[in-house]
Every structure is written in structure tokens, then in C-alpha cells.
Amino acid sequence: MQLTDARNGRNKTRPEGLAERIYLQLKDDIFSFRLLPGDRFSENEIAERMEVSRTPVRQALFWLEREGYVEVFFRSGWQVRPFDFDYFEQLYDLRIVLELEAVKRLCAMTPPADALQTLKAFWIDQPRLEDGQTVSRFDEEFHMTLVAAAGNAEMAKIHRELTEKIRIIRRLDFTQDARVNATYNEHASILLAIMQNQTQEAQRQLQDHIAVSKAEVRKITLHMLHQARPENDGDSLPL
Known part of the structure; x- marks a missing residue:
């Protein structure tokens, strides 16, 4: 108002x-x-x-x-x-625990969660997007959707909060073009494993997928951040 x-x-x-x-x-x-x-x-x-x-x-x-x-x-x-690199790594460790549990629950669901079909439509059936920052937002949504579809509201709430806290790491990761195609491929493989009720395989692939992003935490330098800083568009508060 x-x-x-x-x-x-x-x-x-x-x-x-x-x-x-x-x-x-x-x-x-x-x-x-x-x-x-x-x-x-x-x-x-x-x-x-x-x-x-x-x-x-x-x-x-x-x-x-x-x-x-x-x-x-x-x-x-x-x-x-x-x-604080140790802080971010602790958040990634928690993320892995939550998402592995979510995948375990999703693989045990009969019939499969409806949300999986929605994710499949975007990550497998539709044409791929190319803009890294756009894909990074859909990447967040992919992982949050998996956890939410597992059916534990408190687990989903905690996962949403930590997703926001590591957002800057993920967006920096997606300034690299190779991560876009890799993310599409990895998400598709994880989804298919879940939909085929392959619990251990889905968990293994998911853990490997997150580990790649986690490994980027220690590689971040101030120079990389300055390279990622956009030109002043007049709508923000660059200082």
C-alpha cells in the first residue's frame, strides 16, 4: 500500500x-x-x-x-x-544430507510424485536454455522441488533457507558455460534414476552432482567475484 x-x-x-x-x-x-x-x-x-x-x-x-x-x-x-569457506562447506554438507534423504523417499513412492513429471518436462523434454544465470535459478528450483516432493515440510523449509545462503556460490558457478550443459545432463540422469526407483544410483549421482558445486567454494577468489560484478544498470545499489 x-x-x-x-x-x-x-x-x-x-x-x-x-x-x-x-x-x-x-x-x-x-x-x-x-x-x-x-x-x-x-x-x-x-x-x-x-x-x-x-x-x-x-x-x-x-x-x-x-x-x-x-x-x-x-x-x-x-x-x-x-x-567464510568453512561455513559454506558446512551448508553444503547439510544440503547433501537433506537431498539424499529426499531422493530415498522419492524412490520409495508409489505412484511417483507428480512433481517429477514437471521436472522431466523442463530438464529433459524441452529445449535447453543457454543463459547461465537463468539456468542457475531453475537449478535451485530443481533441488528445492525434489526436497519438497518428499513430503516433509520442515525438511523443505530448512532446505529452502540454506539454498538461499549458498545462492551466491551457485550463481558464481554458473558464470561458467560448461556448467549449464553439465547441469542439464546431470539433472536428467538423476531424474531418470529416481523415476526408475534406483535409490542407490540416484543418491550416488546426486551426491556427485552437489560435490562439483561444493568443490568450487575453495576456488573462489576476489578476482572472480569482481569479474562477475555487472555494469551499473541504475536500478541497484552498487557501492
């Missing part, structure tokens, strides 16, 4: 709506490499660029801090949290 300031005719969003908009914009800037790990900025800079007061900016930043994306340095502003 928007409120109009009768004095100047400008639209003003409710404070909580402003904070959410800033929160989502900053998070997207981090995931899209417009804000890189280690980048520093102030509340005033964001407030000026977004044409808002510091109050919703501060609220948005505290949300991001609680989720582990930024950290505050009192009297010296904010910083995008630097990469």
Missing part, C-alpha cells in the same frame, strides 16, 4: 514496506555480485540512493545482519560479510 504526500505529490510507502524493499534490493545486489563480500557502505549512502530516511535502511540492515549477510562496525558503517 502506498500513501501520497499531498505537499509534494510524491508516493510514500509505509515504513515497514520501505524496509522490506530495501532488504530485498540489498539481498539481490549481494546475490547478483553488485555488492561483493568485503564491500563497505554507510546507512546514509543507501538512504540517499533509495531516497528514503535512515530508519527503514537500518531496519533492513539489521534483518540482513541477523541472516548473516552483512555485519556492522559501530562508528564505521556496514560491510558485506566476507566469505
Whole structure:
């Protein structure tokens, strides 16, 4: 909902709506490499660029801090949290546990989960997409759909949360053209194994598939991140 300031005719969003908009914009800037790990900025800079007061900016930043994306340095502003390689590897370990259990449950389902046919249509039957960042979003959806289709809502919730936390790694991985075709091939093979109730084979292929992405974590350099940073399109908050 928007409120109009009768004095100047400008639209003003409710404070909580402003904070959410800033929160989502900053998070997207981090995931899209417009804000890189280690980048520093102030509340005033964001407030000026977004044409808002510091109050919703501060609220948005505290949300991001609680989720582990930024950290505050009192009297010296904010910083995008630097990469913690051990932290990301722990998230990947948890991801593997959740997805292997999901595959086990999916292989035991009779009849197969309807979601598998939807995934098959995209990853096997339809023409392949070429844009890496687009494919990376569908890659996330593939894995989240597998876990959700296994039928445990709490397991799916935890998986969605960790998927978001490792998003920057996956998107960086998909800046490499070879990963697009490899992902299509690997997803197709995993799906067929699940649909044929080949539990051990499906789990093996899935674990190998995730291991490739996990291995990229230790290869990330600041130079790679700067190469991935897009040109300023005027719609974000590059600092």
C-alpha cells in the first residue's frame, strides 16, 4: 500500500514496506555480485540512493545482519560479510544430507510424485536454455522441488533457507558455460534414476552432482567475484 504526500505529490510507502524493499534490493545486489563480500557502505549512502530516511535502511540492515549477510562496525558503517569457506562447506554438507534423504523417499513412492513429471518436462523434454544465470535459478528450483516432493515440510523449509545462503556460490558457478550443459545432463540422469526407483544410483549421482558445486567454494577468489560484478544498470545499489 502506498500513501501520497499531498505537499509534494510524491508516493510514500509505509515504513515497514520501505524496509522490506530495501532488504530485498540489498539481498539481490549481494546475490547478483553488485555488492561483493568485503564491500563497505554507510546507512546514509543507501538512504540517499533509495531516497528514503535512515530508519527503514537500518531496519533492513539489521534483518540482513541477523541472516548473516552483512555485519556492522559501530562508528564505521556496514560491510558485506566476507566469505567464510568453512561455513559454506558446512551448508553444503547439510544440503547433501537433506537431498539424499529426499531422493530415498522419492524412490520409495508409489505412484511417483507428480512433481517429477514437471521436472522431466523442463530438464529433459524441452529445449535447453543457454543463459547461465537463468539456468542457475531453475537449478535451485530443481533441488528445492525434489526436497519438497518428499513430503516433509520442515525438511523443505530448512532446505529452502540454506539454498538461499549458498545462492551466491551457485550463481558464481554458473558464470561458467560448461556448467549449464553439465547441469542439464546431470539433472536428467538423476531424474531418470529416481523415476526408475534406483535409490542407490540416484543418491550416488546426486551426491556427485552437489560435490562439483561444493568443490568450487575453495576456488573462489576476489578476482572472480569482481569479474562477475555487472555494469551499473541504475536500478541497484552498487557501492
